[in-house]
Amino acid sequence: xxxxxxxxxxxxxxxxxxxxxxxxxxxxxxxxxxxxxxxxxxxxxxxxxxxxxxxxxxxxxxxxxxxxxxxxxxxxxxxxxxxxxxxxxxxxxxxxxxxxxxxxxxxxxxxxxxxxxxxxxxxxxxxxxxxxxxxxxxxxxxxxxxxxxxxxxxxxxxxxxxxxxxxxxxxxxxxxxxxxxxxxxxxxxxxxxxxxxxxxxxxxxxxxxxxxxxxxxxxxxxxxxxxxxxxxxxxxxxxxxxxxxxxxxxxxxxxxxxxxxxxxxxxxxxxxxxxxxxxxxxxxxxxxxxxxxxxxxxxxxxxxxxxxxxxxxxxxxxxxxxxxxxxxxxxxxxxxxxxxxxxxxxxxxxxxxxxxxxxxxxxxxxxxxxxxxxxxxxxxxxxxxxxxxxxxxxxxxxxxxxxxxxxxxxxxxxxxxxxxxxxxxxxxxxxxxxxxxxxxxxxxxxxxxxxxxxxxxxxxxxxxxxxxxxxxxxxxxxxxxxxxxxxxxxxxxxxxxxxxxxxxxxxxxxxxxxxxxxxxxxxxxxxxxxxxxxxxxxxxxxxxxxxxxxxxxxxxxxxxxxxxxxxxxxxxxxxxxxxxxxxxxxxxxxxxxxxxxxxxxxxxxxxxxxxxxxxxxxxxxxxxxxxxxxxxxxxxxxx
Amino acid sequence: xxxxxxxxxxxxxxxxxxxxxxxxxxxxxxxxxxxxxxxxxxxxxxxxxxxxxxxxxxxxxxxxxxxxxxxxxxxxxxxxxxxxxxxxxxxxxxxxxxxxxxxxxxxxxxxxxxxxxxxxxxxxxxxxxxxxxxxxxxxxxxxxxxxxxxxxxxxxxxxxxxxxxxxxxxxxxxxxxxxxxxxxxxxxxxx
Amino acid sequence: xxxxxxxxxxxxxxxxxxxxxxxxxxxxxxxxxxxxxxxxxxxxxxxxxxxxxxxxxxxxxxxxxxxxxxxxxxxxxxxxxxxxxxxxxxxxxxxxxxxxx
Numbered sequence: 001x002x003x004x005x006x007x008x009x010x011x012x013x014x015x016x017x018x019x020x021x022x023x024x025x026x027x028x029x030x031x032x033x034x035x036x037x038x039x040x041x042x043x044x045x046x047x048x049x050x051x052x053x054x055x056x057x058x059x060x061x062x063x064x065x066x067x068x069x070x071x072x073x074x075x076x077x078x079x080x081x082x083x084x085x086x087x088x089x090x091x092x093x094x095x096x097x098x099x100x101x102x103x104x105x106x107x108x109x110x111x112x113x114x115x116x117x118x119x120x121x122x123x124x125x126x127x128x129x130x131x132x133x134x135x136x137x138x139x140x141x142x143x144x145x146x147x148x149x150x151x152x153x154x155x156x157x158x159x160x161x162x163x164x165x166x167x168x169x170x171x172x173x174x175x176x177x178x179x180x181x182x183x184x185x186x187x188x189x190x191x192x193x194x195x196x197x198x199x200x201x202x203x204x205x206x207x208x209x210x211x212x213x214x215x216x217x218x219x220x221x222x223x224x225x226x227x228x229x230x231x232x233x234x235x236x237x238x239x240x241x242x243x244x245x246x247x248x249x250x251x252x253x254x255x256x257x258x259x260x261x262x263x264x265x266x267x268x269x270x271x272x273x274x275x276x277x278x279x280x281x282x283x284x285x286x287x288x289x290x291x292x293x294x295x296x297x298x299x300x301x302x303x304x305x306x307x308x309x310x311x312x313x314x315x316x317x318x319x320x321x322x323x324x325x326x327x328x329x330x331x332x333x334x335x336x337x338x339x340x341x342x343x344x345x346x347x348x349x350x351x352x353x354x355x356x357x358x359x360x361x362x363x364x365x366x367x368x369x370x371x372x373x374x375x376x377x378x379x380x381x382x383x384x385x386x387x388x389x390x391x392x393x394x395x396x397x398x399x400x401x402x403x404x405x406x407x408x409x410x411x412x413x414x415x416x417x418x419x420x421x422x423x424x425x426x427x428x429x430x431x432x433x434x435x436x437x438x439x440x441x442x443x444x445x446x447x448x449x450x451x452x453x454x455x456x457x458x459x460x461x462x463x464x465x466x467x468x469x470x471x472x473x474x475x476x477x478x479x480x481x482x483x484x485x486x487x488x489x490x491x492x493x494x495x496x497x498x499x500x501x502x503x504x505x506x507x508x509x510x511x512x513x514x515x516x517x518x519x520x521x522x523x524x525x526x527x528x529x530x531x532x533x534x535x536x537x538x539x540x541x542x543x544x545x546x547x548x549x550x551x552x553x554x555x556x557x558x559x560x561x562x563x564x565x566x567x568x569x570x571x572x573x574x575x576x577x578x579x580x581x582x583x584x585x586x587x588x589x590x591x592x593x594x595x596x597x598x599x600x601x602x603x604x605x606x607x608x609x610x611x612x613x614x615x616x617x618x619x620x621x622x623x624x625x626x627x628x629x630x631x632x633x634x635x636x637x638x639x
Numbered sequence: 640x641x642x643x644x645x646x647x648x649x650x651x652x653x654x655x656x657x658x659x660x661x662x663x664x665x666x667x668x669x670x671x672x673x674x675x676x677x678x679x680x681x682x683x684x685x686x687x688x689x690x691x692x693x694x695x696x697x698x699x700x701x702x703x704x705x706x707x708x709x710x711x712x713x714x715x716x717x718x719x720x721x722x723x724x725x726x727x728x729x730x731x732x733x734x735x736x737x738x739x740x741x742x743x744x745x746x747x748x749x750x751x752x753x754x755x756x757x758x759x760x761x762x763x764x765x766x767x768x769x770x771x772x773x774x775x776x777x778x779x780x781x782x783x784x785x786x787x788x789x790x791x792x793x794x795x796x797x798x799x800x801x802x803x804x805x806x807x808x809x810x811x812x813x814x815x816x817x818x819x820x821x822x823x824x825x826x827x828x829x830x
Numbered sequence: 831x832x833x834x835x836x837x838x839x840x841x842x843x844x845x846x847x848x849x850x851x852x853x854x855x856x857x858x859x860x861x862x863x864x865x866x867x868x869x870x871x872x873x874x875x876x877x878x879x880x881x882x883x884x885x886x887x888x889x890x891x892x893x894x895x896x897x898x899x900x901x902x903x904x905x906x907x908x909x910x911x912x913x914x915x916x917x918x919x920x921x922x923x924x925x926x927x928x929x930x931x
Contacts, residue, residue: 599923601857604853611738615742643833654844689890696874710908711912782895786895
């Protein structure tokens with residue numbers, strides 16, 4: 001069984017290195033094919049591991065080699081495949097395989113084709129390390145690795161300045177959060193003496209509450225950066241500058257879920273500190289509503305989908321914070337499938353519309369792009385949480401959990417957000433695929449994507465539809481290690497009212513969206529309509545002016561500070577000091593060169609001056625030796 | 640008492656002579672004063688009971704060294720005044736005075752003189768020359784031989800540096816060649 | 831009045847100082863050699879004096895060797911002086927500055 005673990009772990013690395021060989025050469029098709037095949041092999045290996053874990057209910061734990069063994073600190077390169085990590089592995093590898101195949105078609109005309117696959121596979125490898133590692137240090141290695149690959153991939157088109165800026169923003173924000181995570185990891189080591197999950201979590205019940213609270217808070221700060229919770233959320237929307245396969249893989253299904261994975265993995269810690277858990281849940285709920293509100297008016301289809309991701313991440317954190325870890329994991333899994341599908345469909349649309357992002361310039365594309373329309377519509381239905389698609393089984397349980405734990409505010413907000421989710425998802429669908437064909441006014445000639453790309457997307461479609469059926473299997477699998485609580489509402493009546501009520505609410509939102517945006521007289525907004533100039537519209541479309549705030553209150557002063565440090569301190573003080581030292585040496589040499597005049601008489605005078613100095617030293621030391629009574633030893637003088 | 644008179648007399652004379660040596664502008668006067676100073680210093684050696692040393696001082700210094708200097712002076716124009724650059728006399732006198740004072744302090748404090756022990760004590764009854772001979776040829780034999788070699792080297796160096804026409808060797812030439820050489824020289828003189 | 835070691839040492843110091851003055855002041859190389867002789871002699875006096883007052887013959891030995899060394903030094907020094915004079919036709923210290931740094 002261990003060999004399957006190693007195959008699943010290292011096949012992406014091999015794929016990345018193989019593609020890296022061809023970085024400098026123009027596009028070679030077999031690079032993409034080999035990369036995708038290797039990821040598929042990893043998928044097969046992890047599927048075998050899944051079957052194994054399901055049947056034996058035991059985890060597979062290997063220690064590959066020792067990394068650090070100094071004093072009391074022992075950190076190995078160890079990997080564990082238990083129920084939680086095998087779920088994550090399957091999610092990551094499924095979406096990765098689909099994205100790799102899709103990217104063969106999407107990046108067809110790009111000259112950085114080989115480089116793209118190298119980066120993409122490197123990302124998969126880092127993510128594998130993250131989810132399969134059995135200690136915090138390995139987790140951190142994977143954490144940083146995915147951050148790096150995300151930076152490489154967002155800024156993939158290096159000549160585009162907005163892309164490189166977005167890549168830097170993502171990386172820097174992640175870094176800020178990583179500081180918190182590092183402090184959390186240090187606290188874990190300091191208090192428990194080990195970084196291995198099993199041992200650290202076993203030692204935790206013995207620690208005092210304040211320490212555990214700080215640990216939980218700091219680890220969550222790390223999760224906040226990676227999963228783009230408020231206030232470190234601006235990078236996710238800007239990360240849409242990268243190619244669409246990247247958005248599908250990284251910013252929908254895998255990297256942003258790393259934060260949720262961390263909280264789920266540390267569930268033994270968070271069950272001990274329910275106050276922090278409540279804070280996490282509240283923050284998640286807030287983010288869910290916050291992101292959904294911004295998605296209502298946005299005119300960039302990828303951004304809307306990104307906000308939707310942000311919103312769903314809020315749902316996952318809400319679930320995890322309330323203690324329903326298995327629900328969070330299940331929602332993570334289902335979300336990955338339909339969100340990736342949404343992104344890939346949007347990629348098809350963009351490809352057809354020559355990378356145009358404004359849905360108001362599209363319309364009626366359903367006639368030309370039937371396959372993409374069906375996929376995106378079904379994915380949106382799943383996202384909205386309609387029975388019997390996957391979203392229903394995960395989202396509804398979160399609502400039930402909130403209600404059952406008597407957190408009614410959280411419940412209400414999440415319910416409202418569900419409605420908003422349905423609204424904005426279908427707004428986009430309606431604007432793109434239905435209604436009048438506005439694109440003809442702008443001179444676009446859309447066509448459907450390659451057949452093989454649609455075929456590649458179909459597994460995701462299938463999973464988005466049927467994933468709900470796996471809930472009971474999933475539950476029985478993870479109840480071994482996650483606190484498995486079935487959420488029972490006390491009375492059956494309340495339960496059915498809730499469920500039906502939610503469904504009706506969602507359906508109403510969908511219909512409203514369709515009606516509003518499918519009608520023939522939608523006007524292209526050009527900045528003059530009354531809606532556009534209203535305050536709430538402006539607030540939402542500028543993302544509550546938060547990026548503006550960050551730019552003016554953090555970035556600008558920091559840049560000014562850096563400039564001061566550079567020009568005033570580094571150049572004027574540090575450089576001047578170093579140069580000054582050199583100058584002192586130089587001028588000393590220059591001035592004392594006069595001594596070497598070649599004039600014997602002068603040299604003799606210098607010689608006698610030297611003799612005088614030596615004699616004075618002798619007098620001084622002799623007197624000192626005499627009066628100190630033997631503390632100095634000067635055999636030359638006979639004292 | 641005699642010792643005191645002798646000491647002060649010779650001290651005064653020596654200082655005067657050496658002062659003339661360093662300050663006079665005429666080379667010949669300097670040379671003469673130096674020679675006189677050497678003789679007076681040997682007087683000190685005799686006062687101190689170092690007979691052998693005193694004799695050696697007169698023979699070597701006043702005899703050999705002064706003769707050397709005199710011969711050396713023959714090369715230079717001694718009637719010409721020695722030109723002195725106007726150096727900064729303050730520095731000169733100041734430095735020397737300082738050095739002198741410091742040495743005085745060192746020996747006068749006294750820091751050193753308390754701890755001297757005699758390694759080769761003078762035995763009473765034996766004359767100084769004999770005592771010197773005994774120590775020289777037993778304890779200081781190696782330095783003695785080395786000094787001899789060094790003197791030899793110095794002599795050869797002197798010859799090489801100052802000699803002329805050193806590439807011809809009369810002892811190695813045959814009689815015929817010597818005759819030819821003489822004819823060449825005469826021819827040159829005549830023509 | 832009793833002549834002690836200190837008297838001889840003071841005398842030696844004075845002579846040494848005079849020698850130093852000569853070394854610093856003289857611009858003619860030959861005169862410089864004279865001043866060097868003065869230095870050596872003053873030291874000889876001090877050696878002999880110490881030897882006398884401590885009853886040790888080491889001082890006289892050292893003075894003896896100093897005399898020998900000084901003699902050979904004069905020989906070599908004068909030889910070099912003559913060569914220099916042949917080449918440059920003057921022995922002025924101010925003009926001997928080929929070792930300029």
